[in-house]
Amino acid sequence: MKLEGRWKLFGIVFLVIYLLFSLVPIAWVVISSFKTHYQTLIMPPKLFFKPTVTAYKNVFLGGMGKVFLNSTKVAVIDIFAAMVFGIPAAYSLARFKSGVTENIGFWLLSLRMAPAFGVVIPVYILMRRFHLLDTTVAVNAAHLLINIPFAVWLLKSYIEEIPVEIEESALVDGATRFQTLVHIILPVSMPMVVTVAILIFIFSWNELFFAFVLTSSEGMTVPVLVASLAGSMTFNWPLLCAISVCSMVPAFVFAFVVQRHIVRGLTLGAIR
Amino acid sequence: MVSFPFVYMLYTSTQYWIALRPERSFAGLGNYRSVLLSTEFRQSLLTTVIFVISSVAGSIVLGFALALVLNEKFRGRNVIRALLTIPAIIPPAAAGFTWKFLLNRDVGLIGGFFLPLLGVKRALLGDPGWALFSVILADVWCQTPLMFLILLAGLQAIPMELFDAARIDGAGFGQVLVRIIIPLLKRVLGLAVIIRFIFAFTTFDVIFTMTGGGPGIATQTLPLLGWKTGFLYYDLGQAAALAVVMLLITVFFSSTLVRMVKL
Numbered sequence: 001m002k003l004e005g006r007w008k009l010f011g012i013v014f015l016v017i018y019l020l021f022s023l024v025p026i027a028w029v030v031i032s033s034f035k036t037h038y039q040t041l042i043m044p045p046k047l048f049f050k051p052t053v054t055a056y057k058n059v060f061l062g063g064m065g066k067v068f069l070n071s072t073k074v075a076v077i078d079i080f081a082a083m084v085f086g087i088p089a090a091y092s093l094a095r096f097k098s099g100v101t102e103n104i105g106f107w108l109l110s111l112r113m114a115p116a117f118g119v120v121i122p123v124y125i126l127m128r129r130f131h132l133l134d135t136t137v138a139v140n141a142a143h144l145l146i147n148i149p150f151a152v153w154l155l156k157s158y159i160e161e162i163p164v165e166i167e168e169s170a171l172v173d174g175a176t177r178f179q180t181l182v183h184i185i186l187p188v189s190m191p192m193v194v195t196v197a198i199l200i201f202i203f204s205w206n207e208l209f210f211a212f213v214l215t216s217s218e219g220m221t222v223p224v225l226v227a228s229l230a231g232s233m234t235f236n237w238p239l240l241c242a243i244s245v246c247s248m249v250p251a252f253v254f255a256f257v258v259q260r261h262i263v264r265g266l267t268l269g270a271i272r
Numbered sequence: 273m274v275s276f277p278f279v280y281m282l283y284t285s286t287q288y289w290i291a292l293r294p295e296r297s298f299a300g301l302g303n304y305r306s307v308l309l310s311t312e313f314r315q316s317l318l319t320t321v322i323f324v325i326s327s328v329a330g331s332i333v334l335g336f337a338l339a340l341v342l343n344e345k346f347r348g349r350n351v352i353r354a355l356l357t358i359p360a361i362i363p364p365a366a367a368g369f370t371w372k373f374l375l376n377r378d379v380g381l382i383g384g385f386f387l388p389l390l391g392v393k394r395a396l397l398g399d400p401g402w403a404l405f406s407v408i409l410a411d412v413w414c415q416t417p418l419m420f421l422i423l424l425a426g427l428q429a430i431p432m433e434l435f436d437a438a439r440i441d442g443a444g445f446g447q448v449l450v451r452i453i454i455p456l457l458k459r460v461l462g463l464a465v466i467i468r469f470i471f472a473f474t475t476f477d478v479i480f481t482m483t484g485g486g487p488g489i490a491t492q493t494l495p496l497l498g499w500k501t502g503f504l505y506y507d508l509g510q511a512a513a514l515a516v517v518m519l520l521i522t523v524f525f526s527s528t529l530v531r532m533v534k535l
Contacts, residue, residue: 003340003341003344007445011340014337014338014341018334018337018338019352019355019356022356022358022359025370025371025413026370028370028373028374029369040379041379043384043385043388045381045385112470113519113523113526114278114281115473115515115518116474117495117514118498118512118515118519119281119515121277121280121281121284121502121511121515122277122280122281122284123277124291125280125291202361205363206362206364208363208364208365208476208480209476213503223363223364223365223477226363226365226366226369226481227369227477230365230368230481231480231481231484237379244366247363247365247366248363250361252358255354255355255357255358256354259353259357259421260425262357266421266422267422
C-alpha cells in the first residue's frame, strides 16, 4: 500500500511527532542520570553540561548491586524452570491428542486474565507458611505460575507444525520418546525456545506486583526498588534516573531482536 | 497447577480472613457484599472505566496509525520499529518513574519547563483530574507499541493485489482504509482490543509508581484497590472477592467481544 500526496505528508508528520513522544522521555531520563543533583534543578535545562557517572557509582557501590543480582537470578531460574517443565509438557500436548488437551488453551490463558492481586493470595499464604517471604524463591514461584503455561502454549503450537514423519523414522530405529524429544524435536525447535526464553526474561525482569507483595528487602527485585524509591520522598534525581536506566538496559538490548516475537507472545501464537 | 490459584481465590473469598490473625470464619457472600456496597469500590470502578476506555481507545488509534505508516517501505523502517518498541519492553515501573520525573514541577522537562513556558505552573500529579489524565497518557505511551506491532502483523498479511486492484479502480486512501483494510483487519483488531482491555483492566505498575492511587483516591483503579485491601489492610477475604468480581467482568467482556468479531 503506497501512501501518496497529503496522506504521505500526514504520515511523515505523525511519525516524527510520535517518535519524539516515544523517545524524548527516555532520553531525558538517560541525560539526567549523568547530571549532578544541582544540575537537574536548573531550568531551563542546559543541553551541554559536564557529565558525571557519580550516580551510577552510587547505584553499585551503595548496596543496590544486590537488587540487580536478585533480578538476574529470578530471570535465569525462571527461564530454566519454565523450559524443564515446559518442553516435555508442550511435546506431549502436541503429540498425544485428546479431547481434554484440545481445550487446555483457555485454561492456560486464564491466569493472565485474572488480576494479579487475586492470583498472588495463595502464593503469599504458602510462602508465609514456609517462611520464604522476602526471598527470590517466592518471586520465582509466582512468576512460574504465569511463565510455565506461557512456555507450554507457545512451544506446543510450534511443535505441532513439525512434521511427525521425522520423528517416526527415529522411533522405528528404536529411539525412545525421550531420545526423539532431545535429539530431534529440541534442535528443530531451537528458534522458538530462544524466543520463549527472551520473552520470559522480559516478563520476569519487568514484573513488579508479585515481587512487590512477596518481598520487602532481601529478595527485592529491580522494579520493586524503582517503584518504592519513586514513591518515597527521595529527591536524589540522578540516582533514581541511573537506577531506571540500568533497569531499561535489557529493553535496549532486546528491542532490535524481539519485535516480531512479541506479537507471537502477546497473542499466544494466534498471530505470527 | 493453573487451576489451583482460582480454586483458592474462590475459597478465600468466602472467608472472613485477616492475614496476620490466625482465626478465620465462613463468610458466605459477606465479603462480596462489603466490597460491592462500599463507596470506595464505586469510586474505583468509575476511575477504572474512564482509565480503561481512554487508554484502550488511545493506544489502538495511535497503534493503528503507526501500523499504517510503517507498513510503507522506506529506509530505516526496521530501526524505527525497534526504537518504537522500547517503551513497551522497559519495566512498567521504570515507565511510571519516567513520567513522574517528566511531569515534576522542579526537575521535569514537561512539568518544569514546557508547561511554565505556556504559563501553567502546577503540580500535575497533585491535581485529581490531571493526575488521571497523566496516568492514562503514560499507559498509552507504554502500550501503543504492542498494539502497533499486532496491527502491523495483521496488515502485512493482507495481500498486496487487493490494494493494486482498488488503486486501478481509482479508490483513494480513505476509501481503501474504510472499505478494505478495516473489514479485513476486523479479527486482528478484535484480538488487539481484547488483549489491550485485559491489560488496561489489570494495570497496576504504572499507576502505582506514578501516583500510588492518589491524590486521595483519584487514580485508584480496581487493581490498586485490590492491593490496598489485601496487602495494606490484610483483608484477604475481601481482596479475593474483588478479584473474583474482576475476573467475571473480564470473562464477560472478552467473550462478548469474541462473539462480536467472530474470532
